[in-house]
Every structure is written in C-alpha cells, then in structure tokens.
Amino acid sequence: MQVEIGSNFWTYSLCEGRERKLWWESEEYSKIFLKSGRNAFKAICNYISADKRKVLFPAYHCGTESEPWYESDWEVEYYPIENNFTVDANKLKQCIIKAKPAVLVIQSYYGFDALNDECNALLQECRNKGIIIIEDITQSILSDIRHQAVDYYIASLRKFFAIPDGGVLISRQPIAIRKIAQGDNNIPLNAMQAYSLKREYFETKNKGIKEEFRAAYVVLNELISVNDNNYAMSDVSLKIWNSFDFTYIAQKRRENYRTLSEGLAKIDYLAITRTFDNDTTVPLFLPVLVKNNTLRQELQAFLAEKDIYCPIIWKKSPRIVDCPKETSAIYERILCFPIDQRYDKEDMLRIFNTVEKWNV
Ligand SMILES: Cc1ncc(COP(=O)(O)O)c(C=O)c1O
Known part of the structure; x- marks a missing residue:
C-alpha cells in the first residue's frame, strides 16, 4: 500500500525493448516525436494552411491544447461536451454549420470513447467537405479506440x-515539419532528479525532501511550458517510452477502476458517469461529478489531509466565454480519483473507506 495516493508520477516498471505496439506505432502511420502535447499542437496549427483560420474545439479540454492556436492567430470556437463526457452529434452539427471551421478538434475523455456512430458519420461528412480533423488521443492513448475520419x-x-x-x-x-530544434537536456535531468527525490521522501518521510521535490517539479513544469519553437522529444524519454510494459499498466488501471467505482457508486453525492465491461478501455482516472462545487472543494481538501490527492482535470480556460451549460457542469463538479499502475486493491479500498468516513 502506498503512503500517498495521487500527484506526480515518480516510479515506473520498464520492460526491455517493448514488443507490444499501439495502433499508431505501425508503419501505416508517420509520427513526429516532439517535446510535449502543446508542442505538437503548435507544429500542426502552423503547418495547416487555410484561407479562414478558424478551429472548432470541444468546450471541455485542457487550455494548453487551444493556446497554440490563439498564439498563431487562429479564431477558436467551441462545441458542447455532455456531462457524461460524450459528444451530441446534433449539437456538433449545428456548431459546424454556424462556425464553418477549417479545422475540427475531437478527443475522448479519461480513456472512454466520446463519439458514437452518429458522430463518426458526421466526421466523415465533414472530412468529405474538406474540414481537417485532428484528434487529441492523450487520454485514450492506451484504449483501443480508433476514429478513422481523422487527418492528424x-x-x-x-x-x-x-x-x-x-x-x-x-x-x-508523412508531413514536413521544418526546423525542429534539439530538446532541452535539462528536462530529463530535472525529471530524474525530481523522481529520485520523491523516492527518497517515501523512504525517509523527511519533510525537507518533500519541499525539494516539489520545487523540482515546479522547475520541470516551467521547462515543459516553453513553447516558442518546435522541439524534439528527448532521447531519454524515447528510450523510456519504448520500454513501458503497457499490458501491466492497462490491467492495473482496469482493476483499480473497477474496485474503486464499485465502492464510490454507493456514495450518494457522487455520480460515476462511465463504466466499462470490455478490454478495450484503459482509464486514465476515475472521474466523478460531485453534487456541487462547494462539496467538491471540501471533499478534495479532506482527502488531501489524508494524503489522497484528487486533481480537478481541468479548470476552465479563461478563454472560453459563454461555455455551454452542460459543459460548465463538468468544470464545476469534476473530481478525478487516481487509479493508476502505482496502486493496487488495498489503495483503492483506502480511498473508498476514507470517502465513506467523511461526514458531509
Ligand atoms: C488532453 C490533453 N492534450 C494535450 C495536453 C498538452 O500536453 P503537454 O502538457 O504535454 O503539453 C494536455 C495537457 O494537460 C491534455 O490534457
């Protein structure tokens, strides 16, 4: 059992020369490895040439995805995401008719598919009309979800x-992204230092070391945030990427999600919006909607006191004005429970027992 649940990763299980490939790692696809997700967005929004630079984004997204578009003078509009993390095809269609975007961005949430057959048919229609479709697969990277009508x-x-x-x-x-600068070696150096400080803290429980690793993560995030150029992913990270044991990671996440969701389903002020009975979903977190924002803040603070850190993914970007009400409800109520490969059943039961003891 882990003393602390949640917060930044610091440990991993590697296997030599990973054999299991993800669908996009096949030869059918061309890939360019860059420093970060936002750096990949920066590269593509500068690569696409369009007469009218307008992009339609899901209203529920991470601000770092849309920021490069604003910085490159694209006009950004938003379509609603339902509070079970799905897209309503009719609403999307109306937004497309109104906005007439050159580019449409789609994404799935927490490992669960956001798009039904109707949405997929609509994407195909859009693509036939020349709209460029980009899918952000960050949160579904280990799930076996494939949307075919996608350009990038x-x-x-x-x-x-x-x-x-x-x-x-x-x-x-293949696409030609010109001028990819070498990655900053300080990033892997800082990350490795932060990981080992965290390991040391867990071994010694020395609060001074906890402060040191927190400071190291702040520096790391600042380095990752630099997005003024296209930068290559570091060799160290590529090596780590090619050594992950995806099978273990996927299995652990599914087991933990099932254990915790079974427990949290009994808590009446929490709504669990997605469950799965397949082997294709690999969840990122267990997202729940808390009854209201005040209760969410109180619960989050109570859990943090018990060393259980549940992030709010995401806070609404200040760029989104007139957020659709169904999507606002997510921003106001979402809380994410960690279910990742660092934890096992005992940790999930500890989370549930702690929540259960909380007096609302
Ligand atoms: C879904 C999604 N896409 C892209 C990004 C940007 O990724 P990065 O932090 O690697 O720039 C984020 C960041 O949180 C994200 O959540």
Missing part, C-alpha cells in the same frame, strides 16, 4: 506514465 492525431505522452517529456504528431501521409 496528437498526444501528450506524459499523462499515463513517468516520462520526462514527450508529445507526438501522427498522420497517414
């Missing part, structure tokens, strides 16, 4: 694993 796929590689840096831009046809 993008992922940040840092959300499921302890990896210093990494993003990828994937396409069927």
